[in-house]
Amino acid sequence: MISAAPRHGELSDFLTLTDGLSIARVAEALRCCTRTIRNYVAGRSPIPWHRIELLRLLKRETAAAPAETRPDDSDVGLTANIEPDPAAPDVPPAELLAWVGVHAPHFLSSQRSFALYVRGWNVVDKIRRAKREGTFADVLVRWRVLALEIPKSWRSGRLLKDNGPPAYHR
Template sequence: MFAEQLHGGLHEFLELTGGLSIAEIARKLRCCSRTIRNYVAGRSPIPWHRIELLRLLALDARTAPENQTVPTPSDEPAAIANIDPDPAAPDVPPAELLAGVGVYAPHFLSSRRSFALYVRGWNVVEKIRCAKREGRFSAVLARWHEQAVELPRMWRSGRMFAGIGPPAYVDGKTDL
C-alpha cells in the first residue's frame, strides 16, 4: 500500500500522456527524455508527483476557455534579471542572458556567482549572438516566458544555500 502512494502505474501514465512523443512528455514534466524512456520500459518506478502533474495538466486542458490568449513576450515578465549588464556585450542585455541560461541550465540561476561563472565558462553571450543571427533566439525567449512562471523557489532553501548571495533573478510579480 505504501509503494502505491509513492509510485504511479504505467497504464495510468500512458493514458494521461495521450500518445505524445517521449520528448513532448519530457518537456511537459520538465525532465530528461531518458527518464521518460526508463518509466515506459519499466526500469524506473514512476513517482506519484509525475502522475499528479499529468492529471493537473489534463484538467487544465479540459477547463481552459477556447479563446484563451497566449502570453506574448511583450507581457510583463515573471522573472526579472538581478544582474548587471555586461559592458563588453551591450548587444546582449541581462534579460536575454537570463533567458538563455534559464532555458538551457536553470539550476545556474540559484546565485549570481554561479550564473556569472556559467555565462563566462560556456560563452553564453556568443551563443546568444549566434542564435540571434540564425533566427533561433525568439524560440528561446518564448520558452523562457513559459518557464519563468514556474521558477522553482526550492533551489534557494536549505543549509546548502546559506551565504551564497541573491539569485540571478527576482520575481517580476512583486514590487521591488
Template sequence: MLRLLALETSATQGNFSDCMSADETPVVANIDPDPTAPDVPPAELLAWVGVHAPHYLSSRRSFALYVRGWNVVDKIRRAKREGTFTAVLARWRTQAVELPRMWRSGRMFAGIGPPAYVHDKPAS
C-alpha cells in the first residue's frame, strides 16, 4: 500500500523517474517477446492490454490477435514519446494486484490455451 501511495504521489507531482517498471507487478507476462519490436517488452504489452482491454488477457491467442489487430506496439511507442505511458503503467500496477484469478475457471475456458499472464508467487 505504501509503495502504491508513493507511486501515486510521485505521479501527481510529475516525478516519473521513481516509477516502477511494468515488470514489478505480481503478474508476469506468459508471452514471447516480439522480435520486430525489441523496444517494447512483453511486460509493457501486457500492461497496455491489461489497462485498455483486460478481457483479451484470457488466452495467448486472443492477446496476440488484439496486439496485432489494434497495433498496440505503435500505440505504446507513441505514448512513450508523448509521455503518457507512465500513467498506463501506474494504472496497470493497481489493476494487476486486483486482477481476477477465478474468471478463467470452468468448462468455457477448457480449450483456449494458457492465459497471457501468470501470477508471480512471492518467495517464502
C-alpha cells in the first residue's frame, strides 16, 4: 500500500517558517492574497501542503545564499541616528538597530526607549553571542523585511507623538 502525500500542512510548521515576516510579505512570497494568509493563521482555512514546502524552499535558499550575494545593511533604507557605543566598537549602530527592530520593534519609537532597551536587555552581548553561534545572519535577513514594514505602520498614531525622534531615519 502506497501512502498518499499529505493534503494539508500543520499550522505550527507554517508559523515557524514565517516567523518574523509580515502577512503582506508571506502573501507576496506565496503569491496569494493577505486574506488567505490571515485565514491560515486563524485556522479558518487548511494550509495546502505545497505552501509549507514552498516556504521551506525559500528559507533554505535564503540560508544557503553566500554572504557576497546577500544585500548589505545599507539597502534597508533605514539608518540608525544613534551614536556608536565606545565600549562596544565591534557592534555598530546598524546592528543594534537591526536587533531591536527584529526582537522589539516598539522600542524604535524614540531614541530614549531604544537606549533603555539596549542597555536594560544587554543587547550588545546578545549580538556578540548570536555572531559566535552564527545566528545573527538570520536576524539581518528578517530585519531587511521588517525595515520596509515598520515605517509604514508608524506614519500615524501615538507612537511618534510626543516621544521625540525615532531611533532611525530614512
